[in-house]
Amino acid sequence: MEESKGMFEPINRRTLHWEIVRQFQEKIISRQFNVGDKLPTERDIAAELNVNRATVREALKKMEVLGLIEIRHGNGIYVKDYLESGNLELFKEIIYMKDVVQIDVLRNILDIRKIIVPVMAGLAAENRTGEELAELQHIIEDEQMPMLEKDLNVHHLIARASRNLFYLFILNFFNQVFRDYGYLYFEVPENRERSKQFHNDILDAITRKDKSLAGKITADVLQYTEDAIYSYYRAVYGNEGGYS
Amino acid sequence: MEESKGMFEPINRRTLHWEIVRQFQEKIISRQFNVGDKLPTERDIAAELNVNRATVREALKKMEVLGLIEIRHGNGIYVKDYLESGNLELFKEIIYMKDVVQIDVLRNILDIRKIIVPVMAGLAAENRTGEELAELQHIIEDEQMPMLEKDLNVHHLIARASRNLFYLFILNFFNQVFRDYGYLYFEVPENRERSKQFHNDILDAITRKDKSLAGKITADVLQYTEDAIYSYYRAVYGNEGGYS
DNA sequence: TAAGACATATTGGTCGAACCAATAAGTCTG
DNA sequence: CAGACTTATTGGTTCGACCAATATGTCTTA
Numbered sequence: 001m002e003e004s005k006g007m008f009e010p011i012n013r014r015t016l017h018w019e020i021v022r023q024f025q026e027k028i029i030s031r032q033f034n035v036g037d038k039l040p041t042e043r044d045i046a047a048e049l050n051v052n053r054a055t056v057r058e059a060l061k062k063m064e065v066l067g068l069i070e071i072r073h074g075n076g077i078y079v080k081d082y083l084e085s086g087n088l089e090l091f092k093e094i095i096y097m098k099d100v101v102q103i104d105v106l107r108n109i110l111d112i113r114k115i116i117v118p119v120m121a122g123l124a125a126e127n128r129t130g131e132e133l134a135e136l137q138h139i140i141e142d143e144q145m146p147m148l149e150k151d152l153n154v155h156h157l158i159a160r161a162s163r164n165l166f167y168l169f170i171l172n173f174f175n176q177v178f179r180d181y182g183y184l185y186f187e188v189p190e191n192r193e194r195s196k197q198f199h200n201d202i203l204d205a206i207t208r209k210d211k212s213l214a215g216k217i218t219a220d221v222l223q224y225t226e227d228a229i230y231s232y233y234r235a236v237y238g239n240e241g242g243y244s
Numbered sequence: 245m246e247e248s249k250g251m252f253e254p255i256n257r258r259t260l261h262w263e264i265v266r267q268f269q270e271k272i273i274s275r276q277f278n279v280g281d282k283l284p285t286e287r288d289i290a291a292e293l294n295v296n297r298a299t300v301r302e303a304l305k306k307m308e309v310l311g312l313i314e315i316r317h318g319n320g321i322y323v324k325d326y327l328e329s330g331n332l333e334l335f336k337e338i339i340y341m342k343d344v345v346q347i348d349v350l351r352n353i354l355d356i357r358k359i360i361v362p363v364m365a366g367l368a369a370e371n372r373t374g375e376e377l378a379e380l381q382h383i384i385e386d387e388q389m390p391m392l393e394k395d396l397n398v399h400h401l402i403a404r405a406s407r408n409l410f411y412l413f414i415l416n417f418f419n420q421v422f423r424d425y426g427y428l429y430f431e432v433p434e435n436r437e438r439s440k441q442f443h444n445d446i447l448d449a450i451t452r453k454d455k456s457l458a459g460k461i462t463a464d465v466l467q468y469t470e471d472a473i474y475s476y477y478r479a480v481y482g483n484e485g486g487y488s
Numbered sequence: 489t490a491a492g493a494c495a496t497a498t499t500g501g502t503c504g505a506a507c508c509a510a511t512a513a514g515t516c517t518g
Numbered sequence: 519c520a521g522a523c524t525t526a527t528t529g530g531t532t533c534g535a536c537c538a539a540t541a542t543g544t545c546t547t548a
Contacts, residue, residue: 074540
């Protein structure tokens with residue numbers, strides 16, 4: 001009731017270990033802790049944060065998986081170079097550290113996406129089974145499903161049909177980000193319409209097993225969404241977050 | 245002293261929570277647990293495995309980060325669809341579940357790699373600073389550094405110079421895998437020589453800021469390594485692990 | 489004196505039991 | 519029968535203790 005931002009307080013009721021991770025993450029990424037630094041012992045951290053050691057350990061476990069630290073039994077806890085050992089989960093954390101996705105990081109993601117996805121769509125057209133085709137059709141024809149959900153599912157099915165497990169896991173990254181921010185895109189009727197067209201076109205290409213067509217169609221829609229996103233950014237934030 | 249494999253026992257002395265993660269991971273990935281299944285309570289798991297609850301919790305924390313499960317306070321623990329929520333860390337775990345990297349999964353990785361890396365090398369040539377160029381030169385001229393290490397560093401620097409943070413984190417995945425298996429490749433003198441050539445060529449291209457040349461050089465060496473790896477697999481395992 | 493064996497301290501790993509907090513389910517009330 | 523209340527279930531946290539790997543200093547011995 002003391003908040004001024006809005007009616008409800010943005011839920012800070014996170015778990016304790018979550019909060020601990022956030023603090024260390026912040027300090028490590030901002031280089032307040034340097035690579036190779038030895039962190040205080042679990043006992044000292046617990047004492048300083050005024051929490052229990054078990055809670056600290058849970059936080060440390062998570063940070064270890066993220067590639068932020070290395071835990072050595074009987075020795076200590078050391079800060080790793082997250083630019084060398086960090087993984088996509090950490091990258092996601094970095095993205096979400098700010099309230100808004102920074103335009104330059106978003107650009108990074110879209111650049112990679114534009115390179116991979118069309119090729120994978122081509123492979124999907126080539127390798128898809130009849131079952132997968134039916135499934136794709138089923139998704140696309142579902143009138144109930146929100147367009148965002150539908151689009152995520154289409155891409156997921158393409159990933160599966162591409163037979164490239166590695167791509168599937170990379171796509172999960174894309175989808176997790178887009179699931180959080182995609183509503184902004186799909187709020188615009190024109191964009192929804194464009195995606196609907198894409199779904200129909202890609203269904204056609206995949207039905208006919210037309211590899212290059214699938215690739216082209218996908219490249220086109222990605223270019224469209226990219227342009228839409230950038231123009232959205234320009235409209236909302238101006239050019240400040242612009243090209244680095 | 246009871247082992248027969250070699251003089252030293254391959255360190256099974258893993259931590260308990262590590263072992264717990266392995267067991268659940270195995271069961272979830274092999275679909276012994278189905279998506280949406282509610283796992284036993286922490287207390288029950290601890291009782292059944294005959295370990296402490298705190299240990300179980302540490303394992304669960306890790307599985308949560310991997311995208312295998314969802315933990316709901318006051319409710320329970322649920323199995324997620326790892327094909328939808330799993331991340332690259334989980335993918336790595338999957339790779340390492342078998343003793344040898346399966347040829348089809350390796351092929352997946354190499355396919356994606358072949359798509360991305362040349363483009364990023366081109367960007368690196370375009371965007372590199374004088375400082376990064378000097379650093380690259382320094383790495384390449386270091387006669388002491390083992391070729392594997394050198395190669396990883398070269399790629400890492402290319403990633404940084406590409407200015408694409410997302411690529412940098414994807415590269416970390418590649419490098420972590422190659423750090424474990426790359427020695428097989430670099431054992432062969434011819435391959436070492438090929439990499440040396442690549443390093444010199446890419447240094448030249450990046451020095452001259454020649455984008456397309458950097459891309460071409462990189463594409464070439466990736467093709468070479470790919471061929472080498474496949475022929476190695478054929479030689480060692482025959483064609484069994486072949487095309488799916 | 490220097491190398492190796494040994495005791496000791498430090499630090500992460502595990503344990504057990506208890507209580508807090510969010511959720512779900514059952515029960516009572518109007 | 520809807521809604522408030524109570525209770526049980528289950529994850530989150532705490533405390534205090536002990537185990538196990540590692541590092542360090544010390545002592546013995548060649």
